[in-house]
Amino acid sequence: MSADERRALEALKDDQNAEDVWQDESEQMDFGDVLNGSELLPISHTGGEFADLATSLLGDFWDMKDRARGRRRIDNRTRRDRVLRRNQAFASQLLAMTDAYLTWSLEKSKADFSGFFDRLQSEDTHLPESKPTGQWTINVIDVFYADKVTVKILSSDRTVASALVRQGVMPCLPISPTVGITTEALDLYRVMHLRSPHLSIQAFVKSMSDLRGVGFHRYLSRQFSIAFDLYLDVRRAVAAMVAESLQRDSPDWRLKHACPACTYVLTDEAKLKFSLLYAMDGNDSLKRVLRRTFDTDDSLGSSCELPTGQQLRTDRYLSRTFVDQFASDSSAAGDGENSCEGRWKNMDDAKTKKAWGIYDETGIFLAVCRHGFSLLIADMVQSGELAKYPLAVVSKLLNVFGTNLGGGYDISCQFKTTLDRSSLGPLTRSKHHTCLVGAFHGHAHRRLCQLFSLTTYTKGLGLEDLETCERTFSKSNSLASALRYASIFHRQQAIDSFFEHNDDFEVYANLSDFLYNNYKQALDILDDGNAALPKLMQDLKVVDVSTFERWLEDEKAYLVGLTREPEEETLQMEYWQRLVNLAASSDALGAAMAAVELPSEDSYETQVKRTRNTEGARRHALEDYERNLKIVQALEGKLEITERWVPRDVEWQNAGRLVANRKYQRALDRLEGLIVARIFELSKMNRAGTGYKLRKHIAKALQAHSVAIRSALNTYNTIARTLSPPRLTLKWEEVVDYAFLANFDLLRDTRVDISERPWSSPAARSAMDLHFKICRAREEIERLNIEVQRLVTYIRDEEKYLRECEDQLKDTNPALAHQIAIHRNTRGRFKSRHLNRLHDISKLPGFSGTLAPGISAYTYLDTQDDLDDEEEEEEEEVVEQAVERL
Structure with missing residues (x-):
C-alpha cells in the first residue's frame, strides 16, 4: 500500500473510542464508520452504490482515470467473482500471514498478556525492534469484548493482513480489512467445536452477540467463517512447515506412522500373522445436501453450488479420482456359495438412488486401526456403499503396508469374492490381505460364513472384534447437523479436523487404557478357561484339544455338504x-x-x-x-x-x-441347513456374557433368517405330500421351538444324523467355543507384548527426537522451534498417564512382556545408530526407573 493511500484512509478514520462495533442497522449511519467497517452499508449485490459514495468522498483519489473520462466505475462482479478473488488474494498472502502467525505465537508465549486487548494495553513494553511505519484502524472482535482500534504497521510487515495476524487478529478481507476476529476467539471456537461438533459457527456467533448485548445478523456469521477458514489455512501451513523441519513430509508418512502400537515397528521383534489389523465400514450420517436451482417444472434443477476455489490438502482423504479407478470392479459383487448376499443391503445401490437428487455426498467410508486411529476416509458420492470404496481402501493400504493385512468388514463374505475378481486379485490371492467379519456383525451372517470368517475362529487375530468403526461413528455422528448444508470444502475440512483431533486427544490418550484392558481381559479368559476346560473335556471324554479343531473342520464339511448334493x-x-x-x-x-x-x-x-x-x-x-x-x-x-x-x-x-426322492432330498437339505444354523446361533444369544445390544442384534438377524426358513419349510412340505407314501411334514410353530438338535427329529431321515455327531451337543459346542476363546486370548497376549514395547519405545524416541529438533532450531528459527514445542506437547501431555498405565500392566499377574524400550526400525537420529550396547542399557535402566517411580 502506498503512502498516499494510507494517508487518505487515515484521514477518513473515525473516533477510535466508538462505544460499540456491532451496531443496530436502525441507528444513524456515519460514512466514516461505513468505510472502516463498523457500519453496514445497505447496498445490493449488483454494485455501484459504494463506488458513488467513495467518489463523492475521495474525489480525485478514488479513480483518476474514470474521472478524466467523465464516467463512473460500475462493479459488474458477481458474488462468485468476489468469493474467488477474495480466496485468491488470501492464498497469495498465506506465506506472509504464516510467518506473522509464527511471530505472534512466539511473542505470546514470552509475554504476560492473555489476549489481544491485553496486548494492546501493554503494547509499549512489547513492541518489536522494528519501528512503526503506519497504522490501520479496524474493528476487532473478541469473545467478551469488541472495539475499534488502531494497530501499528511495521516496516517488516509485507501486507496489512500479515500485520494484523502478527498482532493476533485474523482479517475478514485480504485487502483493506475493516473487521477482524482475534486468534484467541477463533481458537476457542475450534477447540469447542472439536470437543462438541454440534456447536456450529452460527450458534457461537449468536452467543458472542448475546454476550455483547447486540442483535445477531447473518453477515456476522459469514465474517467469522471467513476468518476461521483463514485461521485453519494458517494452521495447516504451520503444520506443513513443522513436518518439513522434522523430515516428516514424505508421501504417506502419516499413514505409515498413524498408530504407535500398530505401525511403530521394532527391530528383532516377533513376527505377527497380521502386521496390521483394521476395520472399514460406511456411514451415511455425514451426508450433504446438494443445493440446486429452482426450475419451473418438477424436475431437479442444476447445481447452484458456489465454487470457492478452496482445496483441502490432506493425506487422510482419498480423492474421488483415485476411488473411481475401481468403479469397474464394483460389478464383480460377491455371489459365491459362502456369501450372505440377500441379508445385507449395504452394497445395494438401488436403496439410495432416490436420495441422489437431494444429496451429493451420501456419507463417508472409513478405515481405522484396531486401536481407533483413523487411516483413510473416502466420500461416498451419489451412491450407496459400493464395492469401489473398500477396494480403494484396500489398494491404498496394500501399497503402503505391503503384506499380511487383516481387514474387518461387516459384509466381508460378499466383498471377498469382489476383491478376488478385481484388479487386486493377484495381491489378495497371494494372501497379502485377509477379509474378516466383525464379532458383532458376524452373528447376522450364515453359520457357514462364520466358520470361515468370524473372528473367533481366525488364527492370529487375538481378541480383536474388528468393530472399531461402530465406536468411531458413534462419535463422528455428532458432526452431521453442522455439515448437512455445508460446502464441499467446509464439509471435508470439518471431517478431517475432527478425526485429526480425535486421533491426538482421544484415541492416543486412551491407548494405554486399551492395552491394559485387553491384557487384563486376556488373562482373565486364560485363568477361567484353564480351570473350566479340563473338566468339560473330561465329561466329553476328549483327550487332546486338537479334537476341537477336527470338530470345527467336520462342521464346515457338514454345512458345505448341505449346499450341494454329494x-x-x-x-x-x-x-x-x-x-x-x-x-x-x-x-x-x-x-x-x-x-x-x-x-x-x-x-x-x-x-x-x-x-x-x-x-x-x-x-x-x-x-x-x-x-x-x-x-x-x-x-x-x-x-x-x-x-x-x-x-x-x-x-x-x-x-x-x-x-425319485431327489427334489425331496434337496428341499430337506436346505431346510436342515437353515434350522441347524439357527440353533447354533441361538446358543450364542442365550449364552452368559452376551450383552443386551448383541442379543437384540442377533434376535433381529434371526428374525430375518425366519423368512428364509419359512420359505424352505413351505417348499419341503409341498414336496413331502407328493411322495408315496407321504413323508413327515412340519409346522412353523414346531420349527421355531427347536432349541437343541436333539429336538429335531427330522434329522434322522437325512443322509447323516447330525444329532449323533460328537460336536452337535450343547456341551460340546460350549467346550469348542471356550477352547477357541483361550487360543485367541493367548494370541492377544502375544500381540499386546509387542504393542506395549512399541508404545514404550515410541514415547522415549518421540520425546528425544522432538527435543533434539527443537534445540537445533532455537538459535536459527525460534518461532518454528516454538511450534515444534507445541507439537511435542500435543501427545507429550499424556506421557505420565501412559507410563502409569504401562506400569499397571507390568504388575498384572501373568504379564510376560517387557517395558524395556527396543530399537525402532524407523530411526530418526543419526546419533542413535552410533549408540553402543552400554549406552542402550543405561538408557533402558533410566526409563525403567522412571516407570517404577510412577
Missing part, C-alpha cells in the same frame, strides 16, 4: 439314469434291427424311400446305443463298478429311490 450320490443317480437310457436305446436298436419290410404294391421310388428311412432309423438307434454305452462305461470307471447294475440289484433300487 458327488458320489450324484454319480450314482447319473449312472442309474444312463443305464435306463442304455436299456431304452438297446430296445430301440433291437426293434430297428428286427423290423422287416413287407412287399407292397407301392411304386419303386416309394419303396426306395421307405428302405432308406428304415436304414437311417437303424443307424440312429445304433449311434444312440453306442453313445449311451460310452457314457455308462465312463461312469463305471469313476464309480469303480466291475459288474454292471441290473434292475434286481440292490444298488439299482437304491439309486432309483434317490432319483
Whole structure:
C-alpha cells in the first residue's frame, strides 16, 4: 500500500473510542464508520452504490482515470467473482500471514498478556525492534469484548493482513480489512467445536452477540467463517512447515506412522500373522445436501453450488479420482456359495438412488486401526456403499503396508469374492490381505460364513472384534447437523479436523487404557478357561484339544455338504439314469434291427424311400446305443463298478429311490441347513456374557433368517405330500421351538444324523467355543507384548527426537522451534498417564512382556545408530526407573 493511500484512509478514520462495533442497522449511519467497517452499508449485490459514495468522498483519489473520462466505475462482479478473488488474494498472502502467525505465537508465549486487548494495553513494553511505519484502524472482535482500534504497521510487515495476524487478529478481507476476529476467539471456537461438533459457527456467533448485548445478523456469521477458514489455512501451513523441519513430509508418512502400537515397528521383534489389523465400514450420517436451482417444472434443477476455489490438502482423504479407478470392479459383487448376499443391503445401490437428487455426498467410508486411529476416509458420492470404496481402501493400504493385512468388514463374505475378481486379485490371492467379519456383525451372517470368517475362529487375530468403526461413528455422528448444508470444502475440512483431533486427544490418550484392558481381559479368559476346560473335556471324554479343531473342520464339511448334493450320490443317480437310457436305446436298436419290410404294391421310388428311412432309423438307434454305452462305461470307471447294475440289484433300487426322492432330498437339505444354523446361533444369544445390544442384534438377524426358513419349510412340505407314501411334514410353530438338535427329529431321515455327531451337543459346542476363546486370548497376549514395547519405545524416541529438533532450531528459527514445542506437547501431555498405565500392566499377574524400550526400525537420529550396547542399557535402566517411580 502506498503512502498516499494510507494517508487518505487515515484521514477518513473515525473516533477510535466508538462505544460499540456491532451496531443496530436502525441507528444513524456515519460514512466514516461505513468505510472502516463498523457500519453496514445497505447496498445490493449488483454494485455501484459504494463506488458513488467513495467518489463523492475521495474525489480525485478514488479513480483518476474514470474521472478524466467523465464516467463512473460500475462493479459488474458477481458474488462468485468476489468469493474467488477474495480466496485468491488470501492464498497469495498465506506465506506472509504464516510467518506473522509464527511471530505472534512466539511473542505470546514470552509475554504476560492473555489476549489481544491485553496486548494492546501493554503494547509499549512489547513492541518489536522494528519501528512503526503506519497504522490501520479496524474493528476487532473478541469473545467478551469488541472495539475499534488502531494497530501499528511495521516496516517488516509485507501486507496489512500479515500485520494484523502478527498482532493476533485474523482479517475478514485480504485487502483493506475493516473487521477482524482475534486468534484467541477463533481458537476457542475450534477447540469447542472439536470437543462438541454440534456447536456450529452460527450458534457461537449468536452467543458472542448475546454476550455483547447486540442483535445477531447473518453477515456476522459469514465474517467469522471467513476468518476461521483463514485461521485453519494458517494452521495447516504451520503444520506443513513443522513436518518439513522434522523430515516428516514424505508421501504417506502419516499413514505409515498413524498408530504407535500398530505401525511403530521394532527391530528383532516377533513376527505377527497380521502386521496390521483394521476395520472399514460406511456411514451415511455425514451426508450433504446438494443445493440446486429452482426450475419451473418438477424436475431437479442444476447445481447452484458456489465454487470457492478452496482445496483441502490432506493425506487422510482419498480423492474421488483415485476411488473411481475401481468403479469397474464394483460389478464383480460377491455371489459365491459362502456369501450372505440377500441379508445385507449395504452394497445395494438401488436403496439410495432416490436420495441422489437431494444429496451429493451420501456419507463417508472409513478405515481405522484396531486401536481407533483413523487411516483413510473416502466420500461416498451419489451412491450407496459400493464395492469401489473398500477396494480403494484396500489398494491404498496394500501399497503402503505391503503384506499380511487383516481387514474387518461387516459384509466381508460378499466383498471377498469382489476383491478376488478385481484388479487386486493377484495381491489378495497371494494372501497379502485377509477379509474378516466383525464379532458383532458376524452373528447376522450364515453359520457357514462364520466358520470361515468370524473372528473367533481366525488364527492370529487375538481378541480383536474388528468393530472399531461402530465406536468411531458413534462419535463422528455428532458432526452431521453442522455439515448437512455445508460446502464441499467446509464439509471435508470439518471431517478431517475432527478425526485429526480425535486421533491426538482421544484415541492416543486412551491407548494405554486399551492395552491394559485387553491384557487384563486376556488373562482373565486364560485363568477361567484353564480351570473350566479340563473338566468339560473330561465329561466329553476328549483327550487332546486338537479334537476341537477336527470338530470345527467336520462342521464346515457338514454345512458345505448341505449346499450341494454329494458327488458320489450324484454319480450314482447319473449312472442309474444312463443305464435306463442304455436299456431304452438297446430296445430301440433291437426293434430297428428286427423290423422287416413287407412287399407292397407301392411304386419303386416309394419303396426306395421307405428302405432308406428304415436304414437311417437303424443307424440312429445304433449311434444312440453306442453313445449311451460310452457314457455308462465312463461312469463305471469313476464309480469303480466291475459288474454292471441290473434292475434286481440292490444298488439299482437304491439309486432309483434317490432319483425319485431327489427334489425331496434337496428341499430337506436346505431346510436342515437353515434350522441347524439357527440353533447354533441361538446358543450364542442365550449364552452368559452376551450383552443386551448383541442379543437384540442377533434376535433381529434371526428374525430375518425366519423368512428364509419359512420359505424352505413351505417348499419341503409341498414336496413331502407328493411322495408315496407321504413323508413327515412340519409346522412353523414346531420349527421355531427347536432349541437343541436333539429336538429335531427330522434329522434322522437325512443322509447323516447330525444329532449323533460328537460336536452337535450343547456341551460340546460350549467346550469348542471356550477352547477357541483361550487360543485367541493367548494370541492377544502375544500381540499386546509387542504393542506395549512399541508404545514404550515410541514415547522415549518421540520425546528425544522432538527435543533434539527443537534445540537445533532455537538459535536459527525460534518461532518454528516454538511450534515444534507445541507439537511435542500435543501427545507429550499424556506421557505420565501412559507410563502409569504401562506400569499397571507390568504388575498384572501373568504379564510376560517387557517395558524395556527396543530399537525402532524407523530411526530418526543419526546419533542413535552410533549408540553402543552400554549406552542402550543405561538408557533402558533410566526409563525403567522412571516407570517404577510412577
